[in-house]
Amino acid sequence: MNQAASSNRALLWIVAGGFFMQSLDTTIVNTALPGLAKSLGEPALAMQLVVVAYTLTMATLTPASGWLTDRFGSRRVYLAAVVVFTIGSILCACSASAPQIIAARVIQGIGGSILLPVGRLTVLRTTPSEQYIAALAFISIAAQVGPIFGPVTGGWLVEALSWHWIFLINIPVGAIGIAMILRYFPDDRAAERQPFDLLGCALLSICMVSISIALDFPIQSHRLEWSLFLVAISIGAALAYYVHAKKATDPLFDLKLFDNYRFSMGLFGNLVCRIGSNATPFLLPLVFQLQLGLSPLLSGLVLLPAAIAGTLAKRWIPGLVAKLGYYRFLSINTLIVGGSIGSLCLISHQVPIWVNVIQVLVFGGANSMQFAVMNSVTLMGLKGREAASGNSLFSMVQMLATGLGVAISSSLVRIFSGGKHTSLTGFRITFFCIGLVTVASVFIFRGLREVKTFAAPDGGSSPATTHKAGNS
Structure with missing residues (x-):
């Protein structure tokens, strides 16, 4: 093997290590939240901000990633990202x-x-075009492995050691990554630098x-007024x-994107559908540990089938979409995802744990296919700079949906539980x-009845999808 x-x-x-570290951290925290809350003397649902703060930060800063790379070079930016992430991890543990x-x-x-x-x-920028798909598939495996090991690893660490681990x-x-970045990571940057829309990023x-914050539903005095005030601020900022964006020469996200009906519909559908899909992995460890009395490790093991089923189900997507078409596939699969989430209302002390495992398995497989197909249909019609901008906006909406799912679901649990304390009925x-x-x-x-072609399950119709911001 030559040096290149x-x-x-x-x-x-x-890059695969970075994907693994980020995806593992996204899932490992959910199983550990009850133990973390107990250690800090907080109600479990009050710790929702541990998840929301992370996802919202990612959503707000992701659009700047492409500009930072072009301005300072990929090696410096990626090294800084690993260092900051590792320092943040140390501060979390302390x-x-x-x-x-x-x-x-x-x-x-x-x-x-x-x-x-x-x-x-x-x-994308350093890999030959004929090797790009294989390279993307290789690093994507790490993003799939993280959710498989996350819940179980989190449960085991909390039970055997402590939540700090x-x-x-x-x-x-992070230490291994820093050493490898300094030796192997290329210092790549674009020949021409686009100006960054700082005002647009701040408004969004x-x-x-x-x-x-507003969707943390009011359950105490004066909370309604604050929620309405924050909703007004959000609408005003939008x-x-x-x-x-109508006046700017190079806005963060061009409004012409929304002239593409398929993209607009896919973006909105993703936001709505992902609220429930992202709320469920947050709620399940809480209900298993707080209401059913399962240990952190056992609750992580119950969630394991969801990740495994999600990984295996991806291979069925091309054939199913080719046979059913986008509209029929998403219509049927969305009902399965929503139905599997709704069926969790049957969780109780009287229901055997193996029934919960089946429910989680169905949810995991259907949810994985849902994400892949929604990603594909949203981005498949975008080209050139439109594809880069659309993919960046889409990634931001994905992360926003995670925060909204956690915020809305935790608020609903408190409301239906009658106060700050959780109850099985509330869940x-x-x-x-x-x-x-x-x-x-x-x-x-x-509106997807006319869409018949199938794009790559990772959500991109071509490598150009990641050109500006490089988002997934």
């Missing part, structure tokens, strides 16, 4: 209160927002953060961005409600 091929292989391993760990998760999110897009963008395990991975960030009604929300997204996909 060896360096390229090392680059793929570095936290002694909820505000401290939430602030540390924001720091983690700053690093995480750069890892995926810059890593994929660098692979769910963050400490990032330190050796205000919009996302405000609506996420309108301000619309006015800004059961919440599962039913978010299942209905997921099913409702079927109506959004009605």
